[in-house]
Amino acid sequence: MILSKEELIRYSRQLVIPGIGPEGQHKLKAARVAVIGAGGLGTLALGYLAGAGVGEIGVFDFGPLELSNLHRQLIYRTGDIGELKTELAKQRLLEINPEIRVNTHEGILTAENAINKACLALAKTYVYGAVYRFEGQLTVFEPRNGPCLGCICPDTEALENQACAEAGVMGPAAGAVASMQALEVLKLILGLETLKGKFAMLDFRLANFSVIELKKREDCPVCGGRARLDRKFIASVSVNLITPEELKARLDSASAPRVLDLRYEWERGLCHIKGDAWVDFNELIKGGAGLGPDEELVLYCKGQSKSAAAFKALRDKGYSKVSVLKGGIDAWAEKIEKGMTRY
Ligand SMILES: [Zn+2]
Numbered sequence: 001m002i003l004s005k006e007e008l009i010r011y012s013r014q015l016v017i018p019g020i021g022p023e024g025q026h027k028l029k030a031a032r033v034a035v036i037g038a039g040g041l042g043t044l045a046l047g048y049l050a051g052a053g054v055g056e057i058g059v060f061d062f063g064p065l066e067l068s069n070l071h072r073q074l075i076y077r078t079g080d081i082g083e084l085k086t087e088l089a090k091q092r093l094l095e096i097n098p099e100i101r102v103n104t105h106e107g108i109l110t111a112e113n114a115i116n117k118a119c120l121a122l123a124k125t126y127v128y129g130a131v132y133r134f135e136g137q138l139t140v141f142e143p144r145n146g147p148c149l150g151c152i153c154p155d156t157e158a159l160e161n162q163a164c165a166e167a168g169v170m171g172p173a174a175g176a177v178a179s180m181q182a183l184e185v186l187k188l189i190l191g192l193e194t195l196k197g198k199f200a201m202l203d204f205r206l207a208n209f210s211v212i213e214l215k216k217r218e219d220c221p222v223c224g225g226r227a228r229l230d231r232k233f234i235a236s237v238s239v240n241l242i243t244p245e246e247l248k249a250r251l252d253s254a255s256a257p258r259v260l261d262l263r264y265e266w267e268r269g270l271c272h273i274k275g276d277a278w279v280d281f282n283e284l285i286k287g288g289a290g291l292g293p294d295e296e297l298v299l300y301c302k303g304q305s306k307s308a309a310a311f312k313a314l315r316d317k318g319y320s321k322v323s324v325l326k327g328g329i330d331a332w333a334e335k336i337e338k339g340m341t342r343y
Pocket of ligand 1: 147148149150151152217220221222223224
């Protein structure tokens with residue numbers, strides 16, 4: 001593999017770093033990296049990986065670009081709204097660096113529930129990053145010979161539920177974590193020391209960063225010696241879900257359940273499901289907000305995180321007929337009420 005004159009110039013600022021040189025650049029060019037999610041973390045990590053000359057990049061995401069993505073997903077433009085994120089990302093990455101190959105994969109694959117297990121099965125290294133409001137997390141998992149995501153967070157469903165849509169996220173916090181993820185990927189390819197076995201916790205409010213050691217857990221539900229208990233474990237943390245189609249059919253029937261909106265009042269002002277009622281989330285999880293434990297309730301929020309948290313709190317209090325609208329009002333707007341305001 002020979003680097004062209006143009007490539008030598010393009011990568012010159014990293015080629016001069018001791019320990020990289022043309023040999024390191026060859027490693028980058030020969031590398032293949034999959035990026036799960038072309039969102040707040042993915043887009044910026046993708047930009048850096050493309051810029052650095054990673055030879056083949058896979059982009060996994062689904063659905064169109066939305067207005068609310070733009071405050072942090074900086075490779076997209078306002079004029080791109082409504083177009084598929086995977087295709088937009090491919091176009092932008094090739095504009096950044098036409099020397100690389102970009103493959104797109106349109107479809108739902110969640111980092112938390114699928115990637116950890118897939119990486120274990122395929123012996124792939126997983127560079128994990130997460131961001132929540134002003135905070136970030138970062139680590140590198142090599143699940144066959146070190147801890148996996150399940151070792152540090154057995155309740156991967158709860159992790160998955162921390163969607164940006166509901167928890168909120170500061171754009172630059174996502175950018176910082178994404179940049180660090182890209183760095184870890186490049187260091188892995190170059191054979192340099194990484195965060196493997198360590199977990200970085202970043203609190204950007206006071207620039208408070210700490211790194212702790214991670215240990216493999218013998219009782220990890222994914223990689224531990226008793227991983228066969230996985231199914232039972234999953235059942236114990238799962239929530240009862242009702243799909244938008246099922247809820248619509250129930251609302252049209254004689255035995256309609258009570259539908260409760262757990263979002264903020266300003267969100268309710270934008271859109272809500274006809275015939276529902278608003279309930280204060282904190283009151284609901286603390287004391288049931290005056291609802292009877294035998295009442296049939298369907299909880300919804302923007303995605304599913306608040307509802308899932310409320311479901312678990314109510315189940316612990318003995319409420320037996322509660323379910324969560326799968327995909328929240330986003331899925332309702334997509335599948336049932338297509339004219340509804342999206343945000
Ligand atoms: Zn594990």
